[in-house]
Amino acid sequence: MAGAYDDRDGKIWLDGALVDWRSANVHILTHAMHYASSVFEGERAYNGKIFESRWHSERLLKSGEMIDMPIPYTVDEIEAAKYEVMQANGLTDAYVRAIAWRGAGDDMGVSSKRNPVRMAVAAWSWGNYYGDAKTKGAKLDIAKWRRPAPETAPYQAKAAGLYMIATMSKHAAEAKGCSDAMMFDYRGYIAEATGANIFFVKDGEVHTPKPDCFLNGITRQTVIGMLNERQIKVHERHIMPEELEGFEQCWLTGTAAEVTPVGQIGDYNFEVGSLTRHMSDAYEALVRA
Secondary structure, eight states, X not given: OOSOTTSOSSEEEETTEEEEGGGOOOOTTOHHHHHXXXXXXXXXXXXXXETTHHHHHHHXXXXXXXXXXXXXXXXXXXXXXXXXXXXXXXXXXXXXXXXXXXXXXXXXXXXXXTSOEEEEEEEEOOOOTTTTXXXXXXXXXXXXXXXXXXXXXXXXXXXXXXXXXXXXXXXXXXXXXXXXEEEEEXXXXXXXXXXXXXXXXXXXXXXXXXXXXXXXXXXXXXXXXXXXXXXXXXXXXXXXXXXXXXXXXXXXXXXXTEEEXXXXXXXXXXXXXXXXXXXXXXXXXXXXX
Protein backbone atom coordinates (compact mmCIF):
# COMPACT_ATOMS: atom_id res chain seq x y z
CA MET A 1 0.00 0.00 0.00
CA ALA A 2 1.46 3.33 -1.06
CA GLY A 3 0.45 6.84 -2.05
CA ALA A 4 -1.60 9.52 -0.32
CA TYR A 5 -3.77 8.16 2.46
CA ASP A 6 -6.98 8.96 0.58
CA ASP A 7 -5.82 7.32 -2.65
CA ARG A 8 -4.93 3.69 -2.02
CA ASP A 9 -6.16 0.26 -2.91
CA GLY A 10 -7.68 -1.79 -0.13
CA LYS A 11 -10.59 -1.88 2.28
CA ILE A 12 -11.61 0.15 5.33
CA TRP A 13 -14.23 -0.91 7.87
CA LEU A 14 -16.81 1.89 8.07
CA ASP A 15 -19.93 1.78 10.25
CA GLY A 16 -20.09 -2.00 10.29
CA ALA A 17 -19.09 -2.93 6.74
CA LEU A 18 -15.98 -3.06 4.56
CA VAL A 19 -15.88 -0.39 1.86
CA ASP A 20 -13.37 0.45 -0.84
CA TRP A 21 -10.52 2.56 0.55
CA ARG A 22 -11.22 5.53 -1.72
CA SER A 23 -14.93 5.48 -0.82
CA ALA A 24 -14.41 5.80 2.95
CA ASN A 25 -15.49 9.45 3.07
CA VAL A 26 -17.53 11.77 5.28
CA HIS A 27 -19.57 14.91 4.62
CA ILE A 28 -17.93 18.34 4.90
CA LEU A 29 -20.36 19.24 7.71
CA THR A 30 -19.28 16.32 9.87
CA HIS A 31 -19.33 17.60 13.44
CA ALA A 32 -15.89 16.22 14.29
CA MET A 33 -14.28 18.25 11.53
CA HIS A 34 -15.56 21.48 13.08
CA TYR A 35 -15.53 20.73 16.82
CA ALA A 36 -12.96 17.92 17.33
CA SER A 37 -15.59 15.44 18.56
CA SER A 38 -13.40 12.45 17.82
CA VAL A 39 -11.41 9.76 19.65
CA PHE A 40 -9.03 7.19 18.22
CA GLU A 41 -6.56 4.40 18.89
CA GLY A 42 -3.24 3.59 17.24
CA GLU A 43 -2.23 -0.07 17.44
CA ARG A 44 0.38 -2.37 15.94
CA ALA A 45 -0.04 -5.93 14.75
CA TYR A 46 2.92 -8.33 14.73
CA ASN A 47 2.77 -11.71 13.01
CA GLY A 48 -1.00 -11.38 12.64
CA LYS A 49 -1.73 -10.45 16.27
CA ILE A 50 -2.53 -6.93 17.45
CA PHE A 51 -0.53 -6.19 20.59
CA GLU A 52 -2.80 -5.49 23.60
CA SER A 53 -5.73 -5.26 21.20
CA ARG A 54 -8.56 -5.51 23.74
CA TRP A 55 -6.89 -2.95 25.98
CA HIS A 56 -6.92 -0.52 23.05
CA SER A 57 -10.56 -1.27 22.25
CA GLU A 58 -11.57 -0.79 25.88
CA ARG A 59 -9.72 2.53 25.99
CA LEU A 60 -11.46 3.69 22.82
CA LEU A 61 -14.85 3.16 24.46
CA LYS A 62 -13.69 4.91 27.64
CA SER A 63 -12.38 7.85 25.60
CA GLY A 64 -15.78 8.15 23.94
CA GLU A 65 -17.48 8.20 27.32
CA MET A 66 -15.10 10.88 28.62
CA ILE A 67 -16.00 13.29 25.81
CA ASP A 68 -19.73 12.51 26.15
CA MET A 69 -19.79 10.50 22.94
CA PRO A 70 -20.96 6.92 23.58
CA ILE A 71 -19.65 4.62 20.83
CA PRO A 72 -22.33 2.19 19.57
CA TYR A 73 -20.09 -0.88 19.38
CA THR A 74 -18.89 -3.42 21.92
CA VAL A 75 -15.28 -4.42 22.54
CA ASP A 76 -15.92 -7.72 20.77
CA GLU A 77 -17.37 -5.95 17.73
CA ILE A 78 -14.40 -3.60 17.56
CA GLU A 79 -12.01 -6.53 17.89
CA ALA A 80 -13.73 -8.35 15.02
CA ALA A 81 -13.60 -5.22 12.84
CA LYS A 82 -9.86 -4.79 13.34
CA TYR A 83 -9.02 -8.34 12.32
CA GLU A 84 -11.49 -8.20 9.44
CA VAL A 85 -9.67 -5.16 8.06
CA MET A 86 -6.28 -6.79 8.38
CA GLN A 87 -7.47 -9.92 6.60
CA ALA A 88 -9.17 -7.92 3.84
CA ASN A 89 -5.92 -6.06 3.17
CA GLY A 90 -3.66 -9.10 3.46
CA LEU A 91 -1.74 -7.67 6.42
CA THR A 92 0.01 -9.49 9.26
CA ASP A 93 2.42 -6.75 10.40
CA ALA A 94 0.49 -3.49 10.37
CA TYR A 95 -0.49 -0.27 12.04
CA VAL A 96 -4.19 -0.28 12.93
CA ARG A 97 -6.19 2.93 13.37
CA ALA A 98 -9.62 2.74 14.99
CA ILE A 99 -11.49 6.05 15.14
CA ALA A 100 -14.95 7.19 16.27
CA TRP A 101 -16.52 10.59 15.72
CA ARG A 102 -19.69 12.66 15.71
CA GLY A 103 -20.96 12.66 12.16
CA ALA A 104 -23.19 15.02 10.22
CA GLY A 105 -26.76 15.22 11.46
CA ASP A 106 -29.43 17.58 12.74
CA ASP A 107 -26.99 19.64 14.84
CA MET A 108 -24.29 21.97 13.51
CA GLY A 109 -23.48 23.98 16.60
CA VAL A 110 -21.32 23.04 19.56
CA SER A 111 -24.02 20.68 20.82
CA SER A 112 -24.26 17.47 18.81
CA LYS A 113 -26.58 15.14 20.71
CA ARG A 114 -28.72 14.46 17.63
CA ASN A 115 -25.80 13.57 15.39
CA PRO A 116 -24.83 9.90 14.95
CA VAL A 117 -21.60 8.52 16.36
CA ARG A 118 -19.73 6.84 13.55
CA MET A 119 -16.70 4.58 13.54
CA ALA A 120 -14.03 3.32 11.16
CA VAL A 121 -11.02 1.01 11.26
CA ALA A 122 -8.12 1.18 8.79
CA ALA A 123 -4.82 -0.70 8.65
CA TRP A 124 -1.63 -0.22 6.68
CA SER A 125 2.05 -1.11 6.71
CA TRP A 126 4.11 1.38 8.70
CA GLY A 127 7.82 1.13 9.48
CA ASN A 128 9.81 2.80 12.24
CA TYR A 129 8.04 5.98 13.35
CA TYR A 130 11.33 7.83 13.85
CA GLY A 131 13.28 6.35 10.95
CA ASP A 132 16.82 5.32 11.94
CA ALA A 133 16.48 6.69 15.48
CA LYS A 134 16.38 3.19 16.96
CA THR A 135 20.11 2.94 16.35
CA LYS A 136 21.22 6.57 16.41
CA GLY A 137 18.79 8.09 18.88
CA ALA A 138 16.09 10.61 18.05
CA LYS A 139 16.75 14.35 18.17
CA LEU A 140 14.07 16.33 20.02
CA ASP A 141 13.24 20.02 20.14
CA ILE A 142 11.67 21.57 23.24
CA ALA A 143 8.15 22.74 22.47
CA LYS A 144 6.80 26.15 23.39
CA TRP A 145 3.32 24.67 23.87
CA ARG A 146 2.46 22.97 27.14
CA ARG A 147 0.15 20.16 28.13
CA PRO A 148 -2.94 21.76 29.70
CA ALA A 149 -4.19 21.39 33.27
CA PRO A 150 -6.52 18.47 34.06
CA GLU A 151 -9.38 20.91 34.58
CA THR A 152 -8.96 22.09 30.98
CA ALA A 153 -9.62 18.85 29.09
CA PRO A 154 -10.16 15.11 29.73
CA TYR A 155 -6.46 14.28 29.44
CA GLN A 156 -6.91 10.51 29.79
CA ALA A 157 -9.08 10.43 26.67
CA LYS A 158 -7.22 9.75 23.42
CA ALA A 159 -9.14 12.60 21.85
CA ALA A 160 -8.24 14.26 18.56
CA GLY A 161 -8.54 17.79 19.92
CA LEU A 162 -5.73 17.22 22.42
CA TYR A 163 -3.29 16.67 19.54
CA MET A 164 -3.58 20.16 18.04
CA ILE A 165 -0.67 21.54 20.07
CA ALA A 166 1.24 18.32 19.42
CA THR A 167 0.98 18.85 15.66
CA MET A 168 2.12 22.45 15.98
CA SER A 169 5.04 21.42 18.18
CA LYS A 170 6.13 18.62 15.86
CA HIS A 171 6.01 20.92 12.82
CA ALA A 172 8.22 23.44 14.62
CA ALA A 173 10.63 20.65 15.60
CA GLU A 174 10.87 19.29 12.07
CA ALA A 175 11.64 22.79 10.79
CA LYS A 176 14.72 22.68 13.03
CA GLY A 177 15.82 19.27 11.77
CA CYS A 178 14.45 17.36 14.77
CA SER A 179 12.31 14.23 14.80
CA ASP A 180 9.93 15.40 17.51
CA ALA A 181 9.47 17.78 20.42
CA MET A 182 9.39 17.28 24.16
CA MET A 183 6.58 19.12 25.90
CA PHE A 184 6.34 20.56 29.41
CA ASP A 185 3.08 20.53 31.32
CA TYR A 186 1.14 23.55 32.57
CA ARG A 187 3.32 23.68 35.73
CA GLY A 188 6.62 23.55 33.86
CA TYR A 189 7.41 19.89 34.57
CA ILE A 190 8.60 17.57 31.80
CA ALA A 191 5.55 15.81 30.35
CA GLU A 192 6.01 13.82 27.13
CA ALA A 193 6.78 14.04 23.43
CA THR A 194 4.04 14.95 20.94
CA GLY A 195 2.83 11.38 20.57
CA ALA A 196 4.95 9.32 22.95
CA ASN A 197 5.80 9.05 26.64
CA ILE A 198 9.35 9.64 27.85
CA PHE A 199 11.78 7.83 30.16
CA PHE A 200 15.19 8.78 31.57
CA VAL A 201 18.02 6.76 33.12
CA LYS A 202 20.37 7.86 35.89
CA ASP A 203 22.67 5.61 37.94
CA GLY A 204 20.90 2.49 36.74
CA GLU A 205 17.43 3.69 37.79
CA VAL A 206 14.60 4.91 35.58
CA HIS A 207 12.69 8.17 35.95
CA THR A 208 9.50 8.98 34.06
CA PRO A 209 7.00 11.84 34.41
CA LYS A 210 3.88 11.22 36.47
CA PRO A 211 0.93 11.07 34.02
CA ASP A 212 -1.39 13.41 35.89
CA CYS A 213 -2.14 15.71 32.94
CA PHE A 214 -1.27 13.61 29.88
CA LEU A 215 -2.13 10.18 28.51
CA ASN A 216 -0.79 7.21 30.46
CA GLY A 217 0.14 5.25 27.36
CA ILE A 218 -0.40 1.52 26.98
CA THR A 219 3.20 1.08 25.83
CA ARG A 220 4.35 3.19 28.78
CA GLN A 221 2.52 0.91 31.21
CA THR A 222 3.86 -2.16 29.44
CA VAL A 223 7.46 -0.95 29.68
CA ILE A 224 7.10 -0.06 33.37
CA GLY A 225 5.86 -3.60 33.93
CA MET A 226 8.89 -4.96 32.08
CA LEU A 227 11.24 -2.84 34.20
CA ASN A 228 9.55 -4.02 37.39
CA GLU A 229 9.96 -7.64 36.29
CA ARG A 230 13.68 -6.96 35.89
CA GLN A 231 13.80 -5.38 39.36
CA ILE A 232 14.91 -2.06 37.90
CA LYS A 233 13.79 0.82 40.10
CA VAL A 234 11.24 3.10 38.41
CA HIS A 235 10.49 6.57 39.77
CA GLU A 236 7.17 7.98 38.48
CA ARG A 237 7.42 11.59 39.54
CA HIS A 238 7.44 15.24 38.56
CA ILE A 239 10.69 16.02 36.71
CA MET A 240 12.07 19.53 36.44
CA PRO A 241 13.69 20.76 33.18
CA GLU A 242 17.05 21.39 34.87
CA GLU A 243 17.29 17.66 35.65
CA LEU A 244 17.89 16.91 31.97
CA GLU A 245 21.57 17.72 32.45
CA GLY A 246 22.01 14.85 34.90
CA PHE A 247 20.29 12.06 32.98
CA GLU A 248 22.49 9.61 31.08
CA GLN A 249 19.99 7.87 28.79
CA CYS A 250 16.53 8.58 27.42
CA TRP A 251 13.90 6.77 25.39
CA LEU A 252 10.37 7.26 24.10
CA THR A 253 7.49 4.79 24.22
CA GLY A 254 4.33 4.59 22.15
CA THR A 255 2.49 2.22 19.86
CA ALA A 256 3.96 3.89 16.79
CA ALA A 257 7.30 4.75 18.43
CA GLU A 258 7.59 1.36 20.21
CA VAL A 259 10.76 1.89 22.34
CA THR A 260 12.93 4.49 20.60
CA PRO A 261 16.21 5.84 22.02
CA VAL A 262 16.71 9.60 22.29
CA GLY A 263 20.14 11.08 21.60
CA GLN A 264 19.41 14.77 22.10
CA ILE A 265 16.79 17.08 23.62
CA GLY A 266 17.53 20.73 22.93
CA ASP A 267 21.11 21.28 24.13
CA TYR A 268 21.20 18.08 26.21
CA ASN A 269 22.79 14.89 24.90
CA PHE A 270 22.17 11.27 25.92
CA GLU A 271 23.94 8.03 25.15
CA VAL A 272 22.12 5.15 23.52
CA GLY A 273 23.16 3.02 26.46
CA SER A 274 22.85 -0.63 27.42
CA LEU A 275 19.57 -0.31 29.33
CA THR A 276 17.94 1.63 26.50
CA ARG A 277 19.07 -0.93 23.92
CA HIS A 278 17.97 -3.78 26.17
CA MET A 279 14.47 -2.36 26.67
CA SER A 280 14.09 -1.70 22.94
CA ASP A 281 15.11 -5.26 22.10
CA ALA A 282 13.03 -6.75 24.92
CA TYR A 283 9.92 -4.88 23.80
CA GLU A 284 10.44 -6.09 20.23
CA ALA A 285 10.69 -9.66 21.51
CA LEU A 286 7.58 -9.26 23.68
CA VAL A 287 5.30 -7.98 20.93
CA ARG A 288 6.40 -10.76 18.59
CA ALA A 289 6.19 -13.54 21.17
